[in-house]
Amino acid sequence: MRLNKLELRNYRNYLELQLEFPNRLNIFLGENAQGKTNLLESIYVLALTRSHRTSSEQELIGWQDDFAQIKGRIERKTSELELELLLTKKGRKSKVNHIEQKKLSSYIGQLNVILFAPEDLSLVKGSPQTRRRFIDMELGQINPVYLYDLAQYQQTLKQRNLYLKQLSEKKQTDEIYLDILTEQLVDFGSKVLASRLLFVKKLEYWSNDLHSKITNQKEALAIEYAASIPLKGESVEEIRSVFLAELQKNRKREIFKGNTFLGPHRDDLIFKVNQQNVQTYGSQGQQRTTALSVKLAEIDLMKEETGEYPILLLDDVMSELDDSRQIHLLETIENKVQTFLTTTTLNHVEGKMTVHPDIFYVQQGQIERKET
Numbered sequence: 001m002r003l004n005k006l007e008l009r010n011y012r013n014y015l016e017l018q019l020e021f022p023n024r025l026n027i028f029l030g031e032n033a034q035g036k037t038n039l040l041e042s043i044y045v046l047a048l049t050r051s052h053r054t055s056s057e058q059e060l061i062g063w064q065d066d067f068a069q070i071k072g073r074i075e076r077k078t079s080e081l082e083l084e085l086l087l088t089k090k091g092r093k094s095k096v097n098h099i100e101q102k103k104l105s106s107y108i109g110q111l112n113v114i115l116f117a118p119e120d121l122s123l124v125k126g127s128p129q130t131r132r133r134f135i136d137m138e139l140g141q142i143n144p145v146y147l148y149d150l151a152q153y154q155q156t157l158k159q160r161n162l163y164l165k166q167l168s169e170k171k172q173t174d175e176i177y178l179d180i181l182t183e184q185l186v187d188f189g190s191k192v193l194a195s196r197l198l199f200v201k202k203l204e205y206w207s208n209d210l211h212s213k214i215t216n217q218k219e220a221l222a223i224e225y226a227a228s229i230p231l232k233g234e235s236v237e238e239i240r241s242v243f244l245a246e247l248q249k250n251r252k253r254e255i256f257k258g259n260t261f262l263g264p265h266r267d268d269l270i271f272k273v274n275q276q277n278v279q280t281y282g283s284q285g286q287q288r289t290t291a292l293s294v295k296l297a298e299i300d301l302m303k304e305e306t307g308e309y310p311i312l313l314l315d316d317v318m319s320e321l322d323d324s325r326q327i328h329l330l331e332t333i334e335n336k337v338q339t340f341l342t343t344t345t346l347n348h349v350e351g352k353m354t355v356h357p358d359i360f361y362v363q364q365g366q367i368e369r370k371e372t
């Protein structure tokens, strides 16, 4: 898939911007604080309606303005699409081919993006929350049903925790309503978990392949899903019965503490290189390679799931990688995916690739394309 055209209005420090991308590789060159990340972010937001940097929509709107608009023309194998996102103080509006989409799940997934930013290098080292968020964002893009189940799960979890709190404070005594919420939580939770387990298997398959290439066959990467409940099987039904039994076992403690301690919202991923947990035993280099392999694996995974290659957004990552990883990264993306890359210097890319890039200069919210 390709993004052929991007238009911004009042997005962060871009008042008005129109760019076309006839080429596969697009490099945005500029000093710090000029708007490079903002530009990649806008493409990410166009795809997912949410930013990777902030949960506040307000932040994305230019300081002097009360709305922001992002438009993009997408070319897929068999169709062309116009996507449009309007952000206002009251919320967001999304359109596909000028028709408003009321449901998030009918909008997300039209444009598939993979973003790789320096903070992604902490996928391995960071908190379990980082890794759960990673799964949710990636899986959500390829599986709208997952997004729906997850939203329902989170909604039910909130209600259940609220009710548990009331029980713990003795403001409520009726446990029948807790049973209902528990059933609902287990229903959505087991679907979420089953989807995640399958996703992690596929992710492992593709990342192991890459990891082995990047390390010249020296390292094998394994990814395990660490569930907070003791799984006996991977089907929705099998998960369901274990999840329900575990919640029943823990009911007293839950009521005492007013919280739900088990479920997909408490799960984690474990990365292992040559059977050793990279998070605890890996060198910084191994942790970076792992993060890189996992991110790049998504390119093939998405292709397999959706039939199209996603768009790759690389924000300032070249400088964080050593020479051999830079070359592997560039080799993986060359010829395959349309790429938007930001950098403060061309040193990291020059002479390392065979495709000809389009270069754009970014300065204070203005972008100029280098004449070729």
Ligand SMILES: Nc1ncnc2c1ncn2[C@@H]1O[C@H](COP(=O)(O)OP(=O)(O)O)[C@@H](O)[C@H]1O
Pocket (backbone or CB within 6 Å): 011, 012, 013, 014, 030, 031, 032, 033, 034, 035, 036, 037, 038, 039, 058, 059, 060, 061, 062, 063, 064
């Ligand atoms: N909502 C906003 N309205 C106007 N300017 C903004 C907004 N949010 C951020 N900026 C400006 O954007 C600039 C940072 O852009 P960024 O893309 O992060 O820079 P970089 O080129 O280093 O990646 C800063 O100058 C900041 O003041």
Ligand SMILES: [Mg+2]
Pocket (backbone or CB within 6 Å): 033, 036, 037, 038, 316
């Ligand atoms: Mg930046």
